[in-house]
Structure formats: structure tokens, C-alpha cells
Amino acid sequence: MGEIRNFKSGDQDGPPPHGLMPRRLAAIIVGDIASYSRMMQADEEGTHVRVKRIERDLIQPSIVEHHGALVKTTGDGFIAIFDSPVEAVRCSIVIQQNLIGRNASLPKHSRLEYRIGVNLGDVIVEPDDVYGDGVNIATRIEGIAEPGQVYISGAIYEQIKHKVVCGYESLGDRKVKNITDPVRVYRVLPDADAVGKTRSRRENALIFLLAITVMMMAAGVLWYLLAQPGRMGEQAAVPAASPAASPAASPSPRPLPSEAATQTPQPSPSLASSPSPPAPSPSAAPPPEPEMIAIRGGSFAMGSNDDPTERPVHQVTIKPFSIGKYPVTVREWNECAAAKGCAFTAIGKDNAPVSNVSWADAQQYVVWLAQAAKKPYRLPTEAEWEYAARGGTQSKYWWGDKLQPGMAGCKDCGDLAAEQPAKVGSFKPNQFGLYDMGGGIDQWVEDCWHRTYQGAPSDGSAWTGSDCSSHVLRSGSWKNDSRYVRPSNRDGYDTNVRYPTHGFRVALSL
């Protein structure tokens, strides 16, 4: 089925035909400052500065932490969308509870309080705005929310009622402006036992608010540590290491001929030996880095006519770089997990390629590795990957135009049974000395998914874009057939979604 072109909803590569906009299901948060006009009247500049500071210090980071996207900020409010209703509500609670803390020391008339409404709906997403009934309903719900409160729609409630362990007070079906059907609305009470008690507590003074502030800070830290051990940011405990103490793991100096075009494959006698990354070092030392191979720059014809996604074939110039000799292994990944730089601990043999990683997970790894090793590690660009995979050839496979056993791990690639790779480097290396460039494990690259090469860069850089809901996968996996093993084969997949055949390898600019 090489002819299928899939337009992922939400993808922005070119205007969709027929004037139809990409739609998607999203949890929408609408927030708005209560009595903004009054405060602007009292102190225009001061209020503006405070609002901007809250947006920068609290609202934007909270949205990012909960895997959402800030669609826009208005003068006195904001709109954000989330894939997950749970994350949307958690984010709203975090924002409100942080504001309680910020407001605690202020006199009542100068407190900045947000109303927040959350709804789940099918929306039209554009780069800087979002449209649809779902957004309008979220706005109406926000409008009836009390300052400092989070109100959610029935659709959100159904999704989160057993997940976010908090109280919900049903406010019944509300008729909202310009929406035909009444909307069921719930008030979120972060404290499950608080149902019905909140009003009587309202008069309790500063001490109570301060107590909540302290508790929420503690709870926030606890939550951060427990629920999201993999978030990068400031907690990626970088081992304090002397940069000069890592000669063992520097990139392999072996220069490789890259321009020699139709070189025959050189079966390496050492192909059966297991890869030997440096032994784990004490915690104070820099982490063992993946074994790297330096690739000389050059120019090549990228793409093929075998599949519409690989057209048009175009000339690309590659700068010198180095790339992982093998895909990143379970052992290498778990160094990152142990240092809290990566989101989960991988299971499997040490030398197996790490799998079930999303593009976002792979980014966490390279960011952690770059910090820990103090080298600019990154994912390879799509052009770099194909250049490296071709090993200087323009044939269908790097070893020629016909399938041969022992060259790659795939469903119909030859004698070796197609099983999940037990270790990296089980097949022959290509002309550049790289293993598993085709078959074995799918590999993420830096680029956004575009369904053809129409408009692709020619300088070997990553082709990114404003909206990047899916990224490019290369190599094919043990589950795919031999068409996927071709060095020019490409596919796209949702950026934040894990799948069992997806892994990656790292690259380094020289």
C-alpha cells in the first residue's frame, strides 16, 4: 500500500484541499481574569505587568508541563488545548492553586483571580487560534465560573471522574448563550471532601490561605516527583563531572570514505561480536556515550520514485557529522532514566535497542545526553539519516537492488526469523560501518512529517514547521516487510505517542 498518503489531522503542511480545515478532538481550557476592567482602571500599567508575569511564570509553564499547547493569550485571558482531559483539568487546578498562593498576601481589591472553564470538543486548530462549538462552550462555562474556580463540562467530567481524585459538584444543566442544548456543568473541588463546605470557609482568613499555599507547594513538589519523574527541566540531575575526563567515549576517529559511490559491502568479520559501549562508570563520572561514527560531508540524491512520499528525488548537501553506530540501547536509555532525565525505565536485554519511545521521549534522551556529556547531541536530521543509511550508494538497498539474507531484520528479509531484536548490531554494517540502518527498529529523526519532499530543504538541515503534531520515522522495523528496509523509506507518526517498534539513534554536529 505504498500509494496511501495520510494527512494527519492537525498537520499543517500546506493548505488542505477543498477548503477543509483540520479538525481534532481536544480538551480546551479558557481562562479569564475576573474584574479585569476595574483593575485596569485603577492601575493600568501595574495590572498589565502583573498579568504578563503570571502568564509567563505560571500559565505557560503549567500548560507545557501538562503536555498542552497555549493557543493564544488575550488581554485578560488565555486559551489552551490538550490531548488529555485529565491533563487539562490538572493544569487548571495547578494554575488556580498557585494563584491562591500569589494572592494570599494581597488586599482583596488587588487580587488577580482567574475564572477557568474546560470543555472537550471537536475543534478546528489553526496555528494561532482554535475554533468550533467546543471552544464557545468552554468560553461560556468560564463565564459562569466563580473567580478562582475551575468549572468543567459534562464531557470532561465523564472522562476524568475516576482519574483525578478530587471532588466535583454538579451544577446541573445550564443553558448557555448561543448554544442550543443545555450544557451540564461541574465545579472542581481539589479537595474531595470539600463538597458543600467551601462557601462557609470563604470567610476564614489569611492563616487558612497560607496553610493551603504551603500544602500546595509541598503537594506540587510531591506530584512533580511522583507522577512525572521524567519531565526534563531543572530536575534532570546532571552528574557533576569534569569535562576532560571522558576520552574513552569520544567519537570514533575512523574516517570513512563517503564519496566512493558504488563500493561493494565490506562484510566485517566482527559483526557477530556484541557492541561494547564503555562499562558503566561511577555516578560522578560522565555517562557512557553511544559509540559514534564520523561521516564525511557530501552531496547525494535523496528520495526515490518507489513511493509518493519519497518524491521528488532531490539533491541534498550534507555537512560532516557523526551518528550512532547502533540504535540507542536499553542500557544507554536506562542511564538516562536512572538520572531522571528520561520518563521511564526500559525493560529488555542491555544490548537490545530501546523501544516504545515517542519522539518526545527521544528528545528527552538527547537533551539529557547533551547536558551530561557536554556535547551537542541531537537526533539526526532526515537527510543525514538517509545519507548515512545509503552508505554512498544509490541502489534500492544499501547492499544492492536485491534482497539478501543477513543484511537487515524484517518480516521477509531472509533466513533469520523476524523477531524483536535481541541486540543491536546483529546484521551486517553498511559501507559507513553503521549497523541497523534499515530494519530492526524504527528510528525517529528530528524532522516534522511532511507527506512529500515538495519544498524540502537542500542543505541537510531538519525540516521543521510551526505545527509539528507528527514526526518522521526511518528504517522500518522487524514487523514490517522489505519495502520498509529501503534507505529512502519514510513514514510519519504522532509526536507524543509511543509504539513498540519505535526507537532512535543519536547524532552529533562536528
Next chain:
Amino acid sequence: MRIISCVALAAAIALHSGAANSQGKSAPKDAKLYFITPHDGQKVRGGFWVRFGLRNMGVTHAGDEYQNAGHHHLLVDVNEPIDSKEPIPQDKSHLHFGAGQTETLLELPPGTHTLQLVLGDAKHYPFEPPVVSDKITVRVRPPASARK
């Protein structure tokens, strides 16, 4: 204290659900997966929108272990039976919608094609019993510009 325990509980549940094995997750008996558009036998030209309908279950992000919720997969010209012991394959005929998408713009070469929806759980396994749509046929006409 209540707030802390609330948050800690939420965190514990989040951690726990991540570790749970999702294979063979059960689906409600009345769950129904269907195509809103196109309909069986429809003739289309060029790119066309495929919209996914689901009743009595929810659509969620892949990786989210919610009860009675999953994400869509669109199978194009797939003849192999669905293997409930394996994750739904990922290739150019098994399109994944793990971000919770409920529609897609498809462009297929001219000719007759089959389409079928399969709902996957957090780890892309089919449910038990599988939640699948009827397999429909679409006839893609050559683009108008190609006929002159």
C-alpha cells in the same frame, strides 16, 4: 492534609496505571465503531475525508489507560485478520490516530479500496472482543485533471 492525600493518590494512580498490562482489555458489549463518511460503495475523487464514529466508548490519547476508551486505527486494503494478541501493526496500510483524532484526509490511488476501523487500547492492542467497524469499499476515480 486532604489536599496532599488527594494529590498523592492521583500520583499513585498515575504511576500504577502506567505499569498495568493492557493486553486483552475488555470493551462494553454495546460499543459500536462505524464510518460517518464515506459510506459503503461511495465513489470519491482525489483526497477525501474519512470520519470515525464511536458509540458507548470514548476516544482518548494512546497511552491513556482509561476504562472504556481507546484510539482509532484505519486499515486500508488490509486482508489479514486482526490478531488480538499483537499490537495493531504500524505501517502504510495501518494508519494510527494516537493523538485522539477522529477524522483524516485520505488520498488513495484510483481504483477500489477497502477501509476498516479498529479501536486500539493504550498500548495499541485490539480490545477483547475486538471493536471494529464494518469493512467498507470506496471507489476512487482518477482526478479530473487526468482525464482530458
